[in-house]
Amino acid sequence: MTSNGQQPAAAVSLYPELDEAALAQVVEALRTGDTSRLAPARAAEVTEARKAATFLDGVGVPGDGGVELDAALWLHNGPGPHPLIVMPSPWAKQGWTVYAIQALRFARRGYHVLAYTARGFGESGGEVEVAGEADIADGIRALDYLIAQAGGPGAIGRIGFLGDSYGSGISQLVAAEDSRVHAVVALSTWGDLGEAFYENDTRHVAAVQTLLNAAKTARLSARTQQAFDDVLANRNVAETLRWAASRSPYHRVDKLNRRQVPVLFANAWHETLFPTNQTLKMFNALSGPKRLLLSVGDHSGPEMTGILGLPNRIWQDAHRWFDHHLLEAADEGSEAEAAAVFDADSGAEDQVVSEIMWSRTLESRPSWHAATGDPERFYLTGPAEGAQDGGLLDKPGNGWRTTFTTGTDTPATVADAILLTGYAELAGLPKTYRTGRIDRNDAGVWSSAPLPSRHQLRGVPRLRVTVAPSAPDSTFVAYLFDVNALGIARIITHAPYTVRDGDPDAPVTVDIALQATGYDVRAGHRLMLVLDSVDPFYGPAAQPPGAITVTSPDEDPSYLELPLS
The missing domain is CATH 2.60.120.260 (Galactose-binding domain-like)
Structure with missing residues (x-):
């Protein structure tokens, strides 16, 4: 029962078309090498991933305050140094396993990868703090752990954070606070959580209730529960907005801009959890390399086929983004030079890519202003x-x-x-x-x-x-x-x-x-x-x-x- 006396609704998933059984089979095949239960194409992919990288799941990453985070690790076997990718989990009971297929693809490509379940979800300890300071500290500790497993600071390349939904907000916040992070991919993300909860002074009650229902098996902190209950009960608005501001990348954008951190965003036009305009506000506030992919659909839907291992233009762009800013940029000198190389290679028109309703035509423009x-x-x-x-x-x-x-x-x-x-x-x-x-x-x-x-x-x-x-x-x-x-x-x-x-x-x-x-x-x-x-x-x-x-x-x-x- 919630603190306002209401009985919570049944648990829901923010990933209604996620095939959990299929992902579990991929994880089992990565662990054991037995690909007999996989389709031929997926079996071949797993076999190659096992040759390219050492996979470990059930990894306990020391998080903030002694909390242990459930994680999986892919260490590339080839000669290094290798770039690193850290992937905080979505707002989902499945935790890091949502990333299993895309993580193995990064590992095959030449990355060391750590995917972890955010505190309060799944097998991780602690309580859900909604991208609070403990979550930021967890992301930094997870990066420390991956660096150590990869051989230390002298043995690694450049560093990226990638997240879908909940993990996307954490990724942006960690990048703002940790100068070691060179690039970010933020899918179905938020920029200003306060605006997402209170658009034009109007409460997004269905979104907040959906988040609560999706976290039914999670362990919410008392402060998190209070914030959600306050939105639903229409009370303590100013206090909740202060709580949301500290969890909003938009309010730390100056830190990202000082280091010109490249950020790739993806959102849906009809996004009902984190409406597009608040992400657009974050995108326009960034002064470094950036890209915005806007698609038909709702939260996490446009990238879902990629999570399941099917062809997906958003995940393809995510791989390309990291390849340019992490893999290839390592040979290009300074970050400014790397950004210039990326723009020259891709064409400045790629900064904003819009999928138009209902023709599904893709339009590329050099900036949001040019796209308008x-x-x-x-x-x-x-x-x-x-x-x-x-x-x-x-x-x-x-x-x-x-x-x-x-x-x-x-x-x-x-x-x-x-x-x-x-x-x-x-x-x-x-x-x-x-x-x-x-x-x-x-x-x-x-x-x-x-x-x-x-x-x-x-x-x-x-x-x-x-x-x-x-x-x-x-x-x-x-x-x-x-x-x-x-x-x-x-x-x-x-x-x-x-x-x-x-x-x-x-x-x-x-x-x-x-x-x-x-x-x-x-x-x-x-x-x-x-x-x-x-x-x-x-x-x-x-x-x-x-x-x-x-x-x-x-x-x-x-x-x-x-x-x-």
Whole structure:
């Protein structure tokens, strides 16, 4: 039972398509050399890995404060020095085994590798501290251990940290604090944990509950449990934000920048645990070599096939990143020279790689600025005569008011379920919405005319809107949809927003950054903006049922600004 008296839900996995049995078979084959239970290609891979590197599992790594961390070790057998990779585990009971196949591939390539289970999970000791100081110290101790096993500082090459999900945040934080780390790969990661938990003053309750459920078999510290319970109970917000700041790479970015640490990020457009914008903020704050891979799907979904050993462009890029910054850079002199060589080899256009919905086309651009379209405004207007919905037009149409009641959910939602809706997207089955079923009493709706040409959205859409909530604290969610001629929609992006400590029924103008997107809207389709007050993904402000009135003052019209390329 949680500290607020609620019964926790059943355990869930942040890796719903992970084949644990298949990974266990790979680990057993690495241990014993018996590959009879593996498919031929995997058997050959394991056999070659055993020739190239010595594998040890069940390794006890001394962590911070006497905690022992369960780990696996791959020591390359060829003449060195060899670069090192440390891989802190995801937020999962399976611990380091999630990395088994990719770690053996690094080992075959010429790396010494240590993959370990974060404290509080699986067979590791200690309690879960959510990338706290003990986790950072664990990462540093794990690196110390790997260096010692590899023959000491004089016998090793350059050093990288790689993590997926939970391990990605730990990897960035260790790199910020330990000057021995030369490069980082952070998959399905976070930059600002406070923003991930409280986006626009709105609690991400479904994300926090999912993290709690996924850690049901873990051992959470009292402080960790308190932080999660406080988000769910809507209390101690300032205290929780301070707790989150110390666990956020964004708040240590200056340390990474001083050493120009190369960092590769990968995230999904419809990420529901760590929304894209907070990672984008971290990416843009970095001044050293960096790359951002944005994909269709949800948390850890785009890289899942690679975890299972199948071809995967994200893991291929991770290998390439380390090969350039660890293997090849060892022969290039200074870190600045190594970065220059990498950029010359890869092309500066590779800094941002976006997988576009729904063509799945890959677009490479030299920077986030270059990847972002030019802003074009669609002004919110009142409904035409005889119509229910307002318009999205190229000129303001002021003097109108649209009011919807609060406290009732509508079919406009972020997704059907965290993770699972994103996995359906990966399979080419994005969630569809019947826009005619959105009750206009419970939502404000604005639609464009059918678009005369394809509109390519690239970047962060922004909404400036004047609202007058009937309660001092009031939450609403803005959704942007792509709607076909039959009224069937797909979600492009969204964002929640909470107005706090306002005067009831007093208008307030707010600016909302919707989550970044790479989306193509076909010619003949319409854009639809929906505002409603309830979404299962978010915790509303403490408010009685009431209403929100949307207006567009003459001196400051309401508009939706889309980045179009």
